[in-house]
Amino acid sequence: MSFNLNIKRIRSEVLQDGAQLPDLPTDTSGERSVIGHLDADAFFASVQQAADPRLRGKAMAVGGRQRGIVASASYEARKLGIYTPMPMAHALRLCPDLIVVPGDFARFEQFSRLMFSFVYDYTPKVEICSIDEGYFDLGGNHEVDPAEALAAIQRNIAERLKITVSQGLGPNKIISQIASKLRKPRGLICVQPHEVRGFLDPLPLKHMHGLGPVAQKRLADHNLHTFKDLAEAGTEQLHAAFGGGGESWQALARGIDPRPVISSHGPAKSYGHQETFGHDSADEEFLRNHLRRLVDKAVERLREDGMAARTYHVRVRYKDMSETERSQSVDEPGDLPEDFYTLAEALMKKAWQKRMPLRLIAFRLTNLYKALPPADLFEQPNRERREALQNVLTEIRARYGRQALMRGHDVGMEAARRP
DNA sequence: TCTGGGGTCCTAGGACCC
DNA sequence: TCTGGGGTCCTAGGACCC
Numbered sequence: 001m002s003f004n005l006n007i008k009r010i011r012s013e014v015l016q017d018g019a020q021l022p023d024l025p026t027d028t029s030g031e032r033s034v035i036g037h038l039d040a041d042a043f044f045a046s047v048q049q050a051a052d053p054r055l056r057g058k059a060m061a062v063g064g065r066q067r068g069i070v071a072s073a074s075y076e077a078r079k080l081g082i083y084t085p086m087p088m089a090h091a092l093r094l095c096p097d098l099i100v101v102p103g104d105f106a107r108f109e110q111f112s113r114l115m116f117s118f119v120y121d122y123t124p125k126v127e128i129c130s131i132d133e134g135y136f137d138l139g140g141n142h143e144v145d146p147a148e149a150l151a152a153i154q155r156n157i158a159e160r161l162k163i164t165v166s167q168g169l170g171p172n173k174i175i176s177q178i179a180s181k182l183r184k185p186r187g188l189i190c191v192q193p194h195e196v197r198g199f200l201d202p203l204p205l206k207h208m209h210g211l212g213p214v215a216q217k218r219l220a221d222h223n224l225h226t227f228k229d230l231a232e233a234g235t236e237q238l239h240a241a242f243g244g245g246g247e248s249w250q251a252l253a254r255g256i257d258p259r260p261v262i263s264s265h266g267p268a269k270s271y272g273h274q275e276t277f278g279h280d281s282a283d284e285e286f287l288r289n290h291l292r293r294l295v296d297k298a299v300e301r302l303r304e305d306g307m308a309a310r311t312y313h314v315r316v317r318y319k320d321m322s323e324t325e326r327s328q329s330v331d332e333p334g335d336l337p338e339d340f341y342t343l344a345e346a347l348m349k350k351a352w353q354k355r356m357p358l359r360l361i362a363f364r365l366t367n368l369y370k371a372l373p374p375a376d377l378f379e380q381p382n383r384e385r386r387e388a389l390q391n392v393l394t395e396i397r398a399r400y401g402r403q404a405l406m407r408g409h410d411v412g413m414e415a416a417r418r419p
Numbered sequence: 420t421c422t423g424g425g426g427t428c429c430t431a432g433g434a435c436c437c
Numbered sequence: 438t439c440t441g442g443g444g445t446c447c448t449a450g451g452a453c454c455c
Contacts, residue, residue, distance in 0.1 A: 043455090069423050071455095084455090087421045103424095130426090130455050212453050274424060311447085321422070327448060360423090 034138040034146045035261060037168045037176035038119060038153065041185035043132035044072035047111045048101050050162035060099035063088050067276050067359075071103060075185060111161060118156045122149040127261045135173055137261040147190050154188060171196065172257035178207050196255035201228035208252065227253045268305065272313070272364030273297045280319040280357035287361060288345055292337070294363035295344050299337045302365055308333035309365035312340055314347040317360035325362075326351040333369045340365075 040046065044062040049055040059077040061070045069085040080095045091098055112131045119126050122144065125137035138146045150167045157165050166187035168179025175196060179189035191199045204226055205211055205219055222241035224230050230238075230253035238246040251257070273294045281287060291314070302309055310333045315325040326347050334340060344363060352358065 064423070067421090067423085069421090071423070085423070088423095089420055090422090093420085133455070210453070214452060269427070270425095272425075276423060323450095325449070329447065362424090364426090 032139045033171050035170060035173055035176045036119075036136045036138055036146065036150055037173070037180040038115075038134055038136070039166050039168075039180040039184070040115065040132035041164045041166055042072050042074060042078075043111075043163070044103055044108060045074040045077070046072075046163040047108055048104070049074060050111070051104075051107060052101075055099060055101070058099055059095060059097065060101060061088070061091060062101055062103050064102070065100055066278060111163065114161055115157055115163070115165070118153050118160075121156075122153065125261050125263050127263060128265060135176065135261045138169075147188075150188055150190075154186070158186075172255070173259050173261070174209070174252050174257040175199070175255060177209055178203065181207070197231075200253065200255050201226065201231070203227045205230060205253075208249070211249070267307075267368070269368065270364050270366040271298045271301045271305075271307075271309070271368075272362060274315070274360055274362030276317075276360045277358070280359045282355070282357040287348065287358060291344055291348055291361055291363060292341055294361060295340050296337050298363055298365050299335065299340065302368070303335050303371070306371050307368045308335035308371040309368050310334075311365070311367035312344060312347065313362075313364040313366065314344055314351050315360075315362040315364075316348065316351045316358050317362075318354060318356045319359050320356065321359075322354075324351045324353060327366075329367060333367075333371070335371045 045060060048062055049058075049060065055074075057076060059074060059080055059082070061073045061077050061082055063069055063071040065088060068088045070082060070088055070091050072084060073082040073086075073091075077091075077095065077098060080098075082091045082095060082098065088100065092100070108131055112128075115132075116126060116128055116134060119134065119136050123136050123138050123141050125140065126134055127136070128134040138149060141149070144152075146169055150169055154165055154167060157163060164186045166180050166184045167189075168176040168182070168187075169190040170176040170179055171191075171193045175191050178200070179191050180187065182189055205216055205224065208227070208230075211219070219225075219230070219241050222237055224233060224237070224241055230250055233241070233250060238250055242249065275290060275294060277286075277290070310331075311327055311329040313325055313327040315323055317323045328343065328347055330339075330343070348361065
């Protein structure tokens with residue numbers, strides 16, 4: 001069987017470790033724990049190159065031309081020093097011949113779905129984290145060895161979609177995620193359980209998903225620079241660095257990660273849009289019109305998903321990049337643009353404290369509910385109304401008897417009880 | 420002619436209720 | 438008159454991710 005050979009070959013490129021392979025570990029259910037992580041290479045740029053052959057092999061970037069940033073740069077552009085999220089103006093100064101194309105999100109989503117379809121060939125347990133990234137659990141698939149599955153996924157995506165991906169394979173999420181990002185593009189790194197500490201220990205903590213620049217700085221101030229430092233830190237040092245807690249970060253640094261792959265994507269928790277203007281503006285008419293457009297877009301998606309929202313947020317960004325956000329909740333969830341126009345405009349005035357021109361306005365809806373009319377009058381989000389209803393119910397019953405007014409579930413019960 | 424647009428999660432204080 | 442603790446919601450801000 002080619003299992004060991006294959007893993008060894010792939011691994012030898014990466015870890016220069018010819019040690020004998022042990023069996024993969026088992027979890028409590030007796031299944032192997034084998035998690036893959038797939039991460040597309042320069043996804044937006046690659047999709048545009050795949051869709052338009054004229055862009056292939058060229059230094060190109062996806063993004064807005066004027067006040068935008070580089071959302072994705074082709075590997076040819078990266079060689080010239082173009083990276084995400086560099087201001088596009090900067091990129092064009094650096095490379096005047098850079099081809100800039102706008103994003104096409106319908107196309108990106110289509111490629112994304114196709115890309116993950118090649119993963120579903122091997123397991124139904126796929127956790128899609130973003131348009132170009134996801135985990136998958138191969139523990140239940142005994143038909144094919146995991147490393148071969150990853151190689152096949154990579155091959156199929158390259159052949160059929162003309163884009164490339166990098167992947168990592170390991171006993172848990174943290175390992176596979178880091179492994180997939182370590183050797184881009186077209187990387188494929190497999191980490192065996194006994195290799196975990198050797199793999200993680202030398203890595204700087206910037207590879208830890210969730211520890212951004214602020215956290216890294218604080219950890220560095222406490223002499224924590226690498227996974228090994230964090231893995232071996234004493235309780236005192238750990239608590240000092242994290243301001244209490246930190247144990248779960250330490251576990252991750254040791255390669256211990258119990259998080260399962262969660263297939264089903266929960267419902268969206270918010271819908272929002274923002275827009276940077278072509279030029280800074282303090283023109284109220286202009287700002288109001290833009291705000292209404294953002295409301296329209298957010299509400300449109302809200303309604304498409306059959307949701308309604310109780311809380312709305314308006315954020316303004318000034319020409320000096322400072323920001324203020326204000327939010328407010330209403331009693332009744334709304335799902336019409338008119339529910340939010342006036343409220344959003346009032347909130348914008350509240351947020352716009354400094355009378356300084358704005359470069360951006362953002363609008364977001366949160367606190368989401370199913371837009372269906374409440375099946376039960378009493379399931380109102382508005383507590384006062386709920387109480388008022390209950391009081392009326394109680395009073396009517398007191399006056400005319402319990403059966404005078406019944407709730408739906410009571411009616412069923414009464415009917416069942418009748419001879 | 421510096422710094423996008425889409426999100427999630429966490430913290431923390433105050434209000435309010437039990 | 439003084440003294441609680443727990444829980445939840447609201448709002449503001451910030452870190453972080455792709």
